[in-house]
Amino acid sequence: MAEYKGILxxxxxxxxxxxxxxxxxxxxxxxxxxxxxxxxSCLLASDAVGxxxxxxxxxxxxxxxxxxxxxxxxxxxxxxxxxxxxxVKEISPRVILMGxxxxxxxxxxxxxxxLGTSLTTDCLDLSxxxxxxxxxxxxxxxxxxxxxxxxxxxxxxxxxxxxxxxSPLERDDSRKGEVIPPKIDIDTSKVRTKILETVKxxxxxxxxxxxxxxxxxxxxxxxxxxxxxxxxxxADLLHGAVGATRPPADxxxxxxxxxxxxxxxIVAPDIYIAIAVSGASQHTAGCSGxxxxxxxxxxxxxxxxxxxxxxxxxKYEEVVPAFTNKLKELLAG
Amino acid sequence: xxxxxxxxxxxxxxxxxxxAVFKVVNNKMTLPPEVKPVIGQYEEFALEAALKIKDTVxxxxxxxxxGNNFVRDVIKKALAVGSDELIxxxxxxxxxxxxxxxxxxxxxxxxxxGAYDIVFCGRQSSDWDAGQVGLGIAEILGIxxxxxxxxxxxxxxxxxxxxxIADGYQAIEVTLPALITVTSGLGALxxxxxxxxxxxxxxxxxxxxxxxxxxxxxxxxxxxxxSKLDKLFQPVKEAKxxxxxxxxxxxAGANLAVRLKEAKLL
Numbered sequence: 001m002a003e004y005k006g007i008l009x010x011x012x013x014x015x016x017x018x019x020x021x022x023x024x025x026x027x028x029x030x031x032x033x034x035x036x037x038x039x040x041s042c043l044l045a046s047d048a049v050g051x052x053x054x055x056x057x058x059x060x061x062x063x064x065x066x067x068x069x070x071x072x073x074x075x076x077x078x079x080x081x082x083x084x085x086x087x088v089k090e091i092s093p094r095v096i097l098m099g100x101x102x103x104x105x106x107x108x109x110x111x112x113x114x115l116g117t118s119l120t121t122d123c124l125d126l127s128x129x130x131x132x133x134x135x136x137x138x139x140x141x142x143x144x145x146x147x148x149x150x151x152x153x154x155x156x157x158x159x160x161x162x163x164x165x166x167s168p169l170e171r172d173d174s175r176k177g178e179v180i181p182p183k184i185d186i187d188t189s190k191v192r193t194k195i196l197e198t199v200k201x202x203x204x205x206x207x208x209x210x211x212x213x214x215x216x217x218x219x220x221x222x223x224x225x226x227x228x229x230x231x232x233x234x235a236d237l238l239h240g241a242v243g244a245t246r247p248p249a250d251x252x253x254x255x256x257x258x259x260x261x262x263x264x265x266i267v268a269p270d271i272y273i274a275i276a277v278s279g280a281s282q283h284t285a286g287c288s289g290x291x292x293x294x295x296x297x298x299x300x301x302x303x304x305x306x307x308x309x310x311x312x313x314x315k316y317e318e319v320v321p322a323f324t325n326k327l328k329e330l331l332a333g
Numbered sequence: 334x335x336x337x338x339x340x341x342x343x344x345x346x347x348x349x350x351x352x353a354v355f356k357v358v359n360n361k362m363t364l365p366p367e368v369k370p371v372i373g374q375y376e377e378f379a380l381e382a383a384l385k386i387k388d389t390v391x392x393x394x395x396x397x398x399x400g401n402n403f404v405r406d407v408i409k410k411a412l413a414v415g416s417d418e419l420i421x422x423x424x425x426x427x428x429x430x431x432x433x434x435x436x437x438x439x440x441x442x443x444x445x446x447g448a449y450d451i452v453f454c455g456r457q458s459s460d461w462d463a464g465q466v467g468l469g470i471a472e473i474l475g476i477x478x479x480x481x482x483x484x485x486x487x488x489x490x491x492x493x494x495x496x497x498i499a500d501g502y503q504a505i506e507v508t509l510p511a512l513i514t515v516t517s518g519l520g521a522l523x524x525x526x527x528x529x530x531x532x533x534x535x536x537x538x539x540x541x542x543x544x545x546x547x548x549x550x551x552x553x554x555x556x557x558x559x560s561k562l563d564k565l566f567q568p569v570k571e572a573k574x575x576x577x578x579x580x581x582x583x584x585a586g587a588n589l590a591v592r593l594k595e596a597k598l599l
Contacts, residue, residue: 310592
């Protein structure tokens, strides 16, 4: 039986650079590696990994496995699963960390079932039990209404981690590490899906994930119009972005890219203004990392007031325009 | 081509119930009786995806569910909206499973069903939210899988799927048979018609026990798990919201702006 050792981060690239989730995973992986006194490695797979290997070392990796192949240009389930499976069988990591992202959600369960091990998805907290050396894996369940802590004695122990749940290390370009180009063949005859096209549907303006202020509308907005007027005016004033809960996205009032929540985007702005948002756990899962939450809702019992720091009870049609006007005045003065 | 479809559905406590009613007692989620069971929201989308295909190119829909003590009226909704057959893996032994034991039992049942072009699952269950069972079934069956679908078109033995990604979507082509997990965005599940409800009332679900799908009770449910739940808990949240008042809602809105400035949030 192989001896399982070390932490492996399955990394992601975004526009040729290390994706922010990967820096977060490396930060968390570094801590786990220290607790275990073992190594932290990072898998980067792409048609061209380039400088991202050095970035991974600067963010905490001891070893980077840089796999380059034309079939890895975009995330493609069958080719990426082959690469991850082959590398894992070669290096036998004790723990595998992936992001709870479009890629991680798709890749991690395939890999876990193929390896015959267990997986805990969407973790918020990870720690090593000093006695058993096992990884305690904590994740929200029941739409965020409770949390569950799991362990598994099967190796490798696999998890996906929610975006923005972990902090990256300070980038340190003087850190030393090793870049290894492993020999991994991809059997392209086993790639059973074909990507016909990749279409961006981003909203114009500031990206939701990067916005310091988010103005979010819920089902109570009643239609697409207020997102383009009342909410947009407030967001523009604060140099922020407009977001939405799931119902407005499902109803086509806003593009899916604006959906914040458990199955949408996870955001953590400085200021989050929730307007006519009831505050279902499935939504707050996507915004509870915000520094300051402000709620405007006509229902004083709405759950969002349990999350918020400041709140106003009232119809948004009456509250928000007055709020925006007063802000304008205060910001000008 | 008529498409042979299997839709995996899960009966869950209503996920839209107010957060305050979710209470963990002795490591178990306990809900008051007024929280009714429903078919999981993403399985409803999966069912609608299958019905849309049946509408356009024709086909057969078999609904497959695993659990115990199914509420017949809840799960039979799947028949009332237009599915053709309902198979329940219903036994005490199926209770308390994890993604592994659930996927394994469903895959065994699908092998027994035999012919299929598409297996549909929701992107994740509406109680444990893990999002693993669909891909697990595909791995066990050795068929390709596309996840997070919001639109599916079938022709010539292939499916063209719109897979939602962070800032848009990917159009993916897959040769059938395949497994597809469905996300939101393709429209809510249609309402059952009166005729559909009547027809569903007369139909009896097929019940399979572990032995019917070639598994020992020790291989399913809690006994067949690969992960261990150490603790289920609810982090204590302090409600500390400062409600800003005013004589009118508009005044309260203006006062909020003033308070935010005071608190140096602007």
